[in-house]
Amino acid sequence: MTKLVDGFGRRIEYLRLSVTDRCDLRCSYCMPADHKDFSEPDHWLTFAETEQIVRVFANMGLHHLRITGGEPLVRRNVTDLIRRLHDIPGIDDLSLSTNATRLGKMAGELKSAGVSRVNVSLDTLKADRFRAITKGKLEKVLAGLRAAKEAGLSPVKINMVVMDGINVDEVDEMVEFCGKNDFTLRMIETMPQGDTGRSCSSSYVSLQDIEKDLVKKYDMIPAVTRGGGPARYLQMRNSKTTVGFITPMSQHFCETCNRVRLSVEGTLYLCLGQNDKVELRPFLRAGISDEDLQQVLIEAIASKPERHEFNEQPGKIVRFMSMTGG
Numbered sequence: 001m002t003k004l005v006d007g008f009g010r011r012i013e014y015l016r017l018s019v020t021d022r023c024d025l026r027c028s029y030c031m032p033a034d035h036k037d038f039s040e041p042d043h044w045l046t047f048a049e050t051e052q053i054v055r056v057f058a059n060m061g062l063h064h065l066r067i068t069g070g071e072p073l074v075r076r077n078v079t080d081l082i083r084r085l086h087d088i089p090g091i092d093d094l095s096l097s098t099n100a101t102r103l104g105k106m107a108g109e110l111k112s113a114g115v116s117r118v119n120v121s122l123d124t125l126k127a128d129r130f131r132a133i134t135k136g137k138l139e140k141v142l143a144g145l146r147a148a149k150e151a152g153l154s155p156v157k158i159n160m161v162v163m164d165g166i167n168v169d170e171v172d173e174m175v176e177f178c179g180k181n182d183f184t185l186r187m188i189e190t191m192p193q194g195d196t197g198r199s200c201s202s203s204y205v206s207l208q209d210i211e212k213d214l215v216k217k218y219d220m221i222p223a224v225t226r227g228g229g230p231a232r233y234l235q236m237r238n239s240k241t242t243v244g245f246i247t248p249m250s251q252h253f254c255e256t257c258n259r260v261r262l263s264v265e266g267t268l269y270l271c272l273g274q275n276d277k278v279e280l281r282p283f284l285r286a287g288i289s290d291e292d293l294q295q296v297l298i299e300a301i302a303s304k305p306e307r308h309e310f311n312e313q314p315g316k317i318v319r320f321m322s323m324t325g326g
């Protein structure tokens, strides 16, 4: 089998697939409150086009697929798409990133379609703060989390973007909430992705000090298991509670990067923090064969950049996280 290896010897085994750039929330660090400039439906990859790309990737050893967005659960019939992608030979790990507003209704059908685990964005447990950060209702997300648990989606990981003056004072509360509910908390540093991410740079917090504080307070030790992604995990010595740290700014992890991202329009982004990309939609609309698409993907992966430059060039990435498939 041909394997996908980039110019720096990294094996690419993981695709983050954005199925929409739309969202029912407006998180301050992600999408502008008045954003309306969404992709045209004619430009969206069809389910068949998406399936062809994933199939050809999977023929070259890609096995982890994460469905994301925008908010993936606002894409009509997304469960049908997920079922088709789950059936592709080689895809053995199908996960979902969601804001969970629709998980209350959809968790069961998603689990039956093949989603095994979910990452849910949740920055606060206070309803007024939640509204201020996202413009949405906390209660819906909490209902979504309960439904995820009941449906047997496991593990449930909570992604918390930690921001100074906004939610940094809730870290302990989030650790305890996640411990009690058997969720894995992952704290994330704000990235200067689009104007939205940059406008939050004044509230940027390095997670290095928070990590040191938690180690002392909860007697945490490095966790044995890793998630296969960029998070470093710590575990409480006397319990199963684990906490992850995603530190793109204070300690980047590009040397172990194993992923690329595909937008709803069929743009293959080779790095979250660079503009390198390959437009796949024109090839698909011209009826490209699997063999030729394989060659296009091999060449694309060969051009994957070595690392992001969020610190050196914070103004470089104009697109919002919701457009790339964060």
Ligand code: SAM
Residues within 6 Å of the ligand: 023, 029, 030, 068, 069, 070, 071, 072, 097, 098, 099, 119, 120, 121, 159, 161, 188, 189, 190, 191, 192, 193, 196, 197, 198, 321, 322, 325, 326
């Ligand atoms: N809507 C889904 C959700 O919120 O989980 C999936 C897409 S969202 C773009 C994926 C992740 O990107 C979320 O965990 C969100 O917190 C994170 N994110 C968005 N903008 C970010 C930024 N500027 N810096 C760090 N993380 C960001």
Ligand code: SF4
Residues within 6 Å of the ligand: 023, 024, 025, 026, 027, 030, 031, 069, 070, 071, 098, 099, 121, 134, 321, 322
């Ligand atoms: Fe929507 Fe997720 Fe972006 Fe929040 S982080 S605006 S939920 S896409």
